[in-house]
Amino acid sequence: MTVATSIDQRVSLAVSTVIFALRPHPDTKLVTLWLPLVRRIREPHQGQWALPGGPLESDEDLASSASHTLQRTTGLEPGYLEQLYAFGNLDRSHVEHIESLDPTLNDRVVSIVYWALVQPDEVARAVDGENVEWFVADELPPLAFDHTEIVDYALTRLRAKITYTPIAHAFLPPEFTLAELRAVHEAVLRTNLDPANFRRQALASKTLVPTGTCLQGTSHRPPALFRFEADPPTTTPEERR
């Protein structure tokens, strides 16, 4: 920071985003985590799948860049967006599959990676196709660069964070039942949770507000609807401003 007025030409800066959404698993039909990947159309790692992203433009914030990537690849707005980590080690372009040995293509890239939660809808499927494809997060093909590692870390972070922070709302509509909220947790954590205990803890967290209404038309006792509290405090620097 102190003396940073020039930079070595060969270090470039990119922003990538790990985008999570919930959809039914094609085999088990159980709801699981999915994420969109982009097929690389040039060396290195041409043809392999990679995280969506791009170089940081000089007129956009880091988080804005991640948002733009999200919009470009899925057509969606982020329900939740947080910086994951900055990956910049020298060896990160050379992992595993060295396809191109042309050193000019092996430029040093520092990637600032964000992770996002979205609600997939019709629009998302429309953007699909082209070079974008959605995959089950825990059943990914080999990815370009160190992106497998990055996705693993993002999954760890998501699974840790959902247990102590109300981020599940990013996967849900404004109003939802406790069963729906629990289903999100179960899908992310890949476990079954005791409905009674989950209910008690969710209500104790003080982040849920009962709407007073109930969901009608079910073949059983109608469940109460909730919405999330307006201002859940966060701790990342960006959001503290």
Next chain:
Amino acid sequence: MTVATSIDQRVSLAVSTVIFALRPHPDTKLVTLWLPLVRRIREPHQGQWALPGGPLESDEDLASSASHTLQRTTGLEPGYLEQLYAFGNLDRSHVEHIESLDPTLNDRVVSIVYWALVQPDEVARAVDGENVEWFVADELPPLAFDHTEIVDYALTRLRAKITYTPIAHAFLPPEFTLAELRAVHEAVLRTNLDPANFRRQALASKTLVPTGTCLQGTSHRPPALFRFEADPPTTTPEERR
């Protein structure tokens, strides 16, 4: 990442480090957190104190860059080093004191900030002087750029992390008593901890190994010496390799 083969000239990349060490407070004599700052010798923010750091060299990893900064400003090796956050918003050079209005000096800088824990020794004081000076972490002067914000975030992270991770060892010699370990926690958290309860929790964490020996020469019952377990598992990507 995907298309990152060129970068806008005006975005430069720097690595800064928040370096924490424990020393007695000059007034209260109680042990507290200190950190070294560097006086800026050019615009913008000339004369103000800032975090030590510098541009990322094309042949060094991000963490290595932070280590080099640490070595350069204090002469010390890091006992603990972890990436804090990447700060890159457009307005971060313009906060508060706009001294230089020359736009060419207000280049866009993305800073990847690390935080480190060190044991200060004689060497550290020797490097002192020049443009480096140590300050009590909670009583800093106004800093250049958004560095006040960054230090605040680093302090939050340190204080949160020491409660659930055995990082206190970075402030301690290889062998130490439980009272010394507790003193580190008390200094970082600025609270008094119940010795008996702290003991119970520390031993329950399974990260301490009794050496079998006791510290002799005290004017009371000799305390047992401990050392930290060899392999404390961590979760940051760098250390998982």
Next chain:
DNA sequence: GGCCTTAGAGTCACAGTCACCTTAAGTCAG
């Protein structure tokens, strides 16, 4: 020996968690 200081072990009340059970409230089949 008596006193001081700190180490270290133990006790008790309390809050949160987990596994499990019971009751409430609706739909649907007959």
Next chain:
DNA sequence: CTGACTTAAGGTGACTGTGACTCTAAGGCC
């Protein structure tokens, strides 16, 4: 209308970790 079925919602008891506190152990110092 009635009973079967399903899920919501509330409750209970065992267990666990924590905070406040007490008590004993082991040294040095006077």
